[in-house]
Amino acid sequence: MSHPAKVKTDAAYPLPEHMRAWVLGDPGQLGLVDKPIPMPGRAEVLVHIDAVAICATDLEIIHHGAPAMIGGGEPFNKMFTPGHEYMGTVAALGPGVDEYRIGQRVSVEVHAGCGQCKRCREGMYTACLNYGLNYGDVDKGHRANGFTTDGGFAEYAVNNINTLIAIPDSMSDAEATLVVTAGTAMYGLTELGGLVAGEGVAVLGPGPIGLLGVAVAKALGASPVVLTGTRDTVEAVRHITAGKGLDYVLECSGAPGAVNQAARMLNRGGRICLAAFPHQPVSIDVAYIVRNNIYLYGIRGEGKSAAHRAEALMSQKRFDATKIHTHTFGLHELPTALRYAREHIDDAIKVVVTTRNAELARAVAAEITASNN
Amino acid sequence: MSHPAKVKTDAAYPLPEHMRAWVLGDPGQLGLVDKPIPMPGRAEVLVHIDAVAICATDLEIIHHGAPAMIGGGEPFNKMFTPGHEYMGTVAALGPGVDEYRIGQRVSVEVHAGCGQCKRCREGMYTACLNYGLNYGDVDKGHRANGFTTDGGFAEYAVNNINTLIAIPDSMSDAEATLVVTAGTAMYGLTELGGLVAGEGVAVLGPGPIGLLGVAVAKALGASPVVLTGTRDTVEAVRHITAGKGLDYVLECSGAPGAVNQAARMLNRGGRICLAAFPHQPVSIDVAYIVRNNIYLYGIRGEGKSAAHRAEALMSQKRFDATKIHTHTFGLHELPTALRYAREHIDDAIKVVVTTRNAELARAVAAEITASNN
Amino acid sequence: MSHPAKVKTDAAYPLPEHMRAWVLGDPGQLGLVDKPIPMPGRAEVLVHIDAVAICATDLEIIHHGAPAMIGGGEPFNKMFTPGHEYMGTVAALGPGVDEYRIGQRVSVEVHAGCGQCKRCREGMYTACLNYGLNYGDVDKGHRANGFTTDGGFAEYAVNNINTLIAIPDSMSDAEATLVVTAGTAMYGLTELGGLVAGEGVAVLGPGPIGLLGVAVAKALGASPVVLTGTRDTVEAVRHITAGKGLDYVLECSGAPGAVNQAARMLNRGGRICLAAFPHQPVSIDVAYIVRNNIYLYGIRGEGKSAAHRAEALMSQKRFDATKIHTHTFGLHELPTALRYAREHIDDAIKVVVTTRNAELARAVAAEITASNN
């Protein structure tokens, strides 16, 4: 569906014909190849990727395929490029696009819904009923960058404008890769009710989403905000709240006992957002949930434009997402970067890959880290 | 807290000093005793109970205590009168009450929230944080008829006006006892979104709440509405919906596999209301819930004035709740009535106890049943 | 943007190359011309129009242009075909469309949002920020049938699948043209809260939307439902409600005093949906609105898939929309039909134009009318 004649480019941002991109071969095997630069269609832009962060889900896709991919499609040996937490610079505009301009820096959220299904019509585009239907004759327009369509471990990617978020010059590349992570946490709080000033929130699981969940909750005025690891911390929460329990839990651990623990941290009428999950079925005390009027919300990412709200708080310096950025590598070093992320080498939390001078980026990051400590 | 001087009575509705009431001795033991007529306080009325239906929860309270009672209180040997699905005639008004008049027929919902806690202030009075705090020095004003305060297996009961629903003369006593049951189903649909016309609903569990859940969903225009028993019916639902799944499940079975089955009946973004629960923790596929953006709502009864909405549909004859009313007994026959309900004798679904002439009531009910068939 | 190669047709539904269509010349001037059959693009179908009803807004567009058209475009002398309350039979499928099949009968709602703007992403597609941007280089994908894109006073029209609603064989052509009218009323009630069973609703203005507003409100269990004309009926409403006022007003009259009257019909916390408006600014008692915590919702049609919910109620025969259908004409008789609608000739309420045998359709309609009386 490319309309090359109508794609708008700018001599100041010359486009090569090919780009370097990592593609997935057999499970766990990535190769760096030359690929043609893709062309944006209606309501799309081409983004030059400046930086991309590694998410635990990337590791899973590379080794096992996409977790919620439907239609039977596995991404192996299809020249598929993973990577979904990226940012960059608009390099070309699809026909009719005037919402963004060439040269503009943008962060990218994952999901563009089909726009036609029942859920998209309700505004629930991360629950698009046509998830994954984006190839060939059954292209319903759904896009999930790095899940069902090519993602960010490359020099360029095409993006639906629904996935773009303009960022200011004051936001670094690395920080901008974290907008979607913060956006997922923001979406969790959005579904939980959103107005959390003065209300108690527990965040389970001190990974990137959990850590930014704490940051977003605090930025919105929640109090107290409790971050817990995987040990049983119900007693601690009960103690902190003088036995009353909290109002909300953002569950980001995927630990087997997390739902039961979360329920017991809440007061009657409390709510749990499930932003992670254990891979096996787990034992849950449904009676406790019903007797205590608890609601649970399973989410799949950064819905309801929450990434825009997260970006606004980040632009306003309400919290410093870069505190979880620990390592920087060049695009050509992706396998090393993935290993750092997977094995938590050197206490890695968020590992960022950049297409800019990686040496320089690493030096800058080290400096920032030093000044944070 | 009685203010006898200000209680308003009417010579046309003379009050005796004592009444007949069933009280709970040891677990499972009920005795019929004489009790003083209680006096209504501020925002309360005295109701002469004309009919009361038996709910599975009554059986549980009589044998094991109230399921969600807090504060350590068990109801045994405290002259406690259970029974919560009742209706009757206003017999006296507490000080300042002008919302109802003596002689008016009313149905009664279970919960009157404290009005002061965070949940009550949000309108979530069935999740009142002061549930059960209604005795002596810690009376926070919460009332749950037949759970934490005296209920309907008696000739009279005091009720907060928040629990009353005016009913028309065209509604029979027996039908009026079912308002709160239909109200629970209506509340489940309310929390699920409420606007179900043209949307698909499955109801799990063909007990009274489930059967009225089907009736309410149909009255609101839901389509299709599927009622399932405890066998695995996921395939059937998938077939009926051409593989797409439904939008909502109202889970009223409490079966161990119900949550997993419910999730698999839904499309992405679907919702489950949990109006029942298994007594033991059960294995749940949390990953399926999260990947499919499913929300779960545990409810504790007939919140958000849903019983008023249910009564409106019943008054308008949108569905015939009396179809689930199978047996009628006199108040003095309560042990027999409970046995019919517990053991499903003679295919009993809903068993009603009346303080009116039970022989006559039974004859009328038989006639109605005959004409329904 | 036609992709003829990928459009799917069916020999059983042969397409001519040209169709008869009414087009707007100078204001007030319509001409019947031959036009090429338009071809459906991605997410679009071609509909053979079987029947189209006349709305007051059509009369306005024909004489003055579209009321909310932006971007400076007036529809005169541009071969523009008005008409937006239509139904028909799917005649061809755009590339990749499998949501509908050729030969399927459908009713059509007006708005397909752009899918990219902030409002569309929220699910508020009738408030699309790209309204009217659907021509040439600034085509953002928005469509408003008969307002900004060609409508239904013709033999064929292209429609985004978002605007289609499948209808059953049991629904007549004429009834199906009223789905969008009922959908507008349903949307008004949706924005007002939706759960109106047992709550009081006043409908101001006994035109088609008002009359179907009464029908929808009753179908949802509202009580009382009061329909008023333009005379001051505040006292009557206060009397009916024993001085308490109603909960909701659906204002469909556009009368100068309607907002003030509506406010005074309500209790504190009541809500007004504005589905019509006076053409000149009017005097409004804002103090009354603020002191009484009244909310007002200005709506632009049939948003949030309300037309689907209306269709569901109509399919289930919850109300008989055909009672407001008074006259039927053939497509070639459109000017006469418009005159009947405009001048309320012969007490015309809803005038329908059909591409089928108009003589026959009139005879059938007369028969139905007779049997209704």
Add this chain to the structure above:
Amino acid sequence: MSHPAKVKTDAAYPLPEHMRAWVLGDPGQLGLVDKPIPMPGRAEVLVHIDAVAICATDLEIIHHGAPAMIGGGEPFNKMFTPGHEYMGTVAALGPGVDEYRIGQRVSVEVHAGCGQCKRCREGMYTACLNYGLNYGDVDKGHRANGFTTDGGFAEYAVNNINTLIAIPDSMSDAEATLVVTAGTAMYGLTELGGLVAGEGVAVLGPGPIGLLGVAVAKALGASPVVLTGTRDTVEAVRHITAGKGLDYVLECSGAPGAVNQAARMLNRGGRICLAAFPHQPVSIDVAYIVRNNIYLYGIRGEGKSAAHRAEALMSQKRFDATKIHTHTFGLHELPTALRYAREHIDDAIKVVVTTRNAELARAVAAEITASNN
């Protein structure tokens, strides 16, 4: 309704039998008198008032009566004490109250709903249908401090615990009097949707609610936040937003043209909260509102526990409400304080009256003001 036997006092906070209180004689006439200390009932506490701010509504009540008082009651010559923006120290507890402790510092919001009416049961306690019914035989339990029950221009006042908000020692008396003002702004944003991070808000009217509206909107991450006076600033807003308009307007001016201006500042689908109103009906362009899908929300104060959320943001030092506190007087100087507020003497914005040493308080305030400049 006093229950002296059960009221809990503390020797560390000895209660005199009488207090000094200002009472309203004829319109505009206040007198300082001795009144008995009132005793708290169920769910009430006695608050020793430490500071009270003057609101424009106080001036209106003193001169014209309460704006939304119903039931015919005017407050003149009834020993009525006005004043509603106050804070203080809990001095005695009503029977059963354990939510607060004697000696605890609290801020006070205005409204305690009856808890029984339809609106209170929905959580909309500022729209209580029993507003003003709080005297004698028709006491429905509603309280509006300083509007329908005695308020804060005195040494003590009884308050329903629903109106109390615990404050930390780090919050000054003067700042605490502004919690309810900030709470009204927070409530406006709550009704407008609440999640305003990254969305544009205009605030009309630079009075105390407007100024704190700006502060709250910024604290929640809104951007841009525009404050306007009474001149036509539609063009400026259109310019700032590159022609797109804003998402929300908080109207606090009550200016005759404010609603029309607000509407024109918005994009399609935007929303207006009316927190002020002109005293005379004004001309409004309803057509513009309907065509642009604009919603209007008339509010009556600080509903849905918004004052708690505002207090949380203030405790966290997210904004400095004391910037609008300009003058401090002693309780005995109330007439002078009212004159400063009414005539904006010395650029007075918020004038606070204290029962503590007023000389000292003024000195402290002057110091703070100096350091702010």
